[in-house]
Amino acid sequence: MSWETVIGLEVHLQLATQSKIFSGSSTRFGAEPNTQASAVDLAMPGMLPVLNEQAVRFAVMFGLGIDAEIGRRSVFDRKNYFYPDLPKGYQISQFAEPIVGRGEFEITLEDGSTRSIGITRAHLEEDAGKSLHEDFHGQTGIDLNRAGTPLLEIVSEPDLRSATEAVAYLKALHSLVLYLGISDGNMAEGSMRCDINLSLRPAGSDTLGTRAEIKNVNSFRFVEKAIQFETLRQADILESGGRVVQETRLYDAERDETRPMRSKEVANDYRYFPEPDLLPVVLEESWIAQLRSELPELPPAKRARFVSDYGLSTYDAGVLVDSRALADYFEAVARDCGDAKIAANWVQVELLGQLNREDLDITRSPVPPTQLAGLIRRILDDSISGKIAKQVFEAMWQGEGDADQIIESRGLKQVSDSGKLEAMVDAVIKDSPDQVAQYRAADAGKQKKLIGYFVGQVMKASRGQANPGMVNQLLARKLGDNQQDA
Amino acid sequence: MITMTVAQLIQALRDREFSSVELTRSYLDRIAQRDGELNSYISVAPETALAEAEAADRLLAGDSAPPLAGIPIAHKDIFCTRGLRTSCASRMLDNFVPPYDATVVERLRHAGCVTLGKTNMDEFAMGSSSESSYYGACRNPWDSRCVPGGSSGGSAAAVAADLAAAATGTDTGGSIRQPAALCGITGIKPTYGRVSRLGMIAFASSLDQGGPMARTAEDCAILLGAMAGHDARDSTSMDRPVPDYRAALSLSLQGLRIGLPREWFGEQLQSAVADRIRAALRELEALGATLVDIDLAHSELSIPAYYIIAPAEASTNLARYDGVRYGHRCDSPRDLHDLYTRSREEGFGDEVQRRILIGTYALSSGYYDAFYKKAQQARRLIRQDYLDAFGQVDIIAGPTTPGPAFRLGEKTDDPVAMYLEDIYTLGVNLAGLPALSMPAGQVDGLPVGLQLVGPHFGEAQLLAAAHQLQLATDWHQQRPPATASTGDAA
Structure with a gap:
């Protein structure tokens, strides 16, 4: 039964x-x-x-x-x-x-x-x-x-x-x-x-x-x-x-x-x-x-507001409202950096991941909301890539200061100077004749895949600091130009 | 000097006729002489009393002496006194020295009173004869073969025999008024909530109320003024201003409507007592009061209701005496159950155990509705009778007890006969009203008490009526024969 x-x-x-x-x-x-x-x-x-x-x-x-x-x-x-x-x-x-x-x-x-x-x-x-x-x-x-x-x-x-x-x-x-x-x-x-x-x-x-x-x-x-x-x-x-x-x-x-x-x-x-x-x-x-009027916003209402005001998924909103301290943390970051979705992502993935690994409560996070917002702002204004940002976050966790200080002292600022990038792109194209030939022989569909190799080489040469969007544009143009030249 | 009233003593101390130390020493000497026979004190505190008297004399020498500076009084041994054993007349608390004062004790200390000692009583205030004390029965100064009443019998006997200028008592079902009546003194049970219960060892929390016992209504007014008032540490204490009871004593009786409950003048009342009460009522009439017959239709419910409610509350109030933290603990308990049962069996006397059993039974599942709940319904009816009566009359008057003091041992084997002693007093506690008892002459050489009951917070009117009657009569000045023959120095 x-x-x-x-x-x-x-x-x-x-x-x-x-x-x-x-x-x-x-x-x-x-x-x-x-x-x-x-x-x-x-x-x-x-x-x-x-x-x-x-x-x-x-x-x-x-x-x-x-x-x-x-x-x-x-x-x-x-x-x-x-x-x-x-x-x-x-x-x-x-x-x-x-x-x-x-x-x-x-x-x-x-x-x-x-x-x-x-x-x-x-x-x-x-x-x-x-x-x-x-x-x-x-x-x-x-x-x-x-x-x-x-x-x-x-x-x-x-x-x-x-x-x-x-x-x-x-x-x-x-x-x-x-x-x-x-x-x-x-x-x-x-x-x-x-x-x-x-x-x-x-x-x-x-x-x-x-x-x-x-x-x-x-x-x-x-x-x-x-x-x-x-x-x-x-x-x-x-x-x-x-x-x-x-x-x-x-x-x-x-x-x-x-x-x-x-x-x-x-x-x-x-x-x-x-x-x-x-x-x-x-x-x-x-x-x-009087007591009723003084009640704080409670989880169900807060979750609904996070969905409607910040465009978060119900699941993400549910995770973030789990504790009042976490919800407050998230809102502080979102307000400060201006992009709630990226803020939600960083808080849930990087911050909570690290807190869980070290068995810390949000109230004892070594990275305060202002610092995390500062980091996100540098991603948004293209100063650093998402990948570099994770390095900066690690350093902030270790107490090395805020994002700008770490980017400065470690020299992690993204390279967006077109002259410098063009020189790097040229050098990679020059050092990779076989791949260039393969690329030029391929149809447009395959080229999209093959370009990844060149991007990787440029990023490697720049130790990750090259602005990936600009690198893509430059590569597409240069590889295409040469094709036309030939 | 020890035969003087509190009012007279206040004046005499201020006029330097004698010092508080001299006065205190006189009382202590008198206790040493006389209390071997009466057993009105459980503990006497000569050293601290004399030290307090010295301190009072210093204050009296200046101009900021508190109102009762240097007046020697006794506390019923139910009021916790810091550093002075407080036994509640029980073996259970024979070794208990409180680290705190009851609010009543604290207030009287601040008012300048000197504490002579702690008076005898029925164990845990359960009784009407002061015979159930672990420290032996107390005796009536009018006739030492008789009981002084109870449970505040020690306080009544001490005041009547000039072993204290005044004393404190507590009244759960008549425990101030009945001994006051049987010893020929004046005592008032205030409205429930008028006097703080903090530090007053609980018998039945919803009924217990502390009050003064003294020679005259005027003395009661003086003492009550010092004892009464709101205490934030007692949630049932009322936040209400305390009137100047002494100033109100001059209120005339002209036009006062006095209700006489028919139920109080029935066959229970001994006819000689009824005669004394009627004579006192005629005096009140002569002073301008009008007598009106009234009904308190549910009077007969007060004994059954009281003997459910009081034991029910007592059964849980006394659960704390378990031999674990303080008080009596049996020798080498085998286990927890043995510790509880033997400590309590040895620590509590028969009457206390009887009431714990009755109360436990009344609250038990399956009996609660039939007993406790019914008793509470009866209590509401009794209270409503009184409230209705006070729509027609200003105060209610009648006998305090059905008869004068009885012989020691006469009722100890018959609890129900003992319970009938309180037939006229219990309803007042169930209704939470103020009531006093005052002397109204004698029957066969034993005092008889007139009871006056007022509406809630009507203490001033009651005290005034009693004072006016005492100005016109001398019953309150009659002394026990042994006292009269002692021939005091003052």
């Missing part, structure tokens, strides 16, 4: 606020354990939460970014369970009335097709601390630096159908939150963690199968592998006539498998109820409108 995979994702996104969601402690990553834990974070007696307005702003920006319903009134709830890294014995979260309601999110797959993924809701909550098992012989250390870090939990509808779609969704979400500036998106530091709900059903069926939840997967690659493994596991069970058990599983990256969590690690009844220490969050229309 053929099975359809049905996937819904819950993404826990760490919001990039300076301080925690309910206390003034810093959220900086990597500090000494428990140096960023205040009396509120430690749940000392009598301490009370105070909501960080920035976290609310970021959550609403996300909602506006996916055109979702914004909860005009949202309520915090207590989610009760005991765990040593959960200091209050409850997590402050949102249950019945989240800050972001239903929305839609468009993803683009590798074949260029698009799919719309439903967002069920997104709600604010606080992160727990960390239990450290390794460094304490037979004991557990607790680091509460992370306790109280603001999270936005983004819940999708079961609209995803494969590992590829799930990864495309996560990448698009990642790109969106970076555009919005609401998260640093640093997966390695846990800024974006994912729970996967997955079930199978016979292809064509409308009803959902029994699902398993895979907790806390923290990279695109692991999401892909966990889904692949879990899909096969459930298919095996169903094929052999078994039934999938609804349960919570863990993905073990080392063994590349999912396995059930111990029942102890799963709390059954969270006893949610409204958090009496916090008032409902009531948002004014004018405040929401």
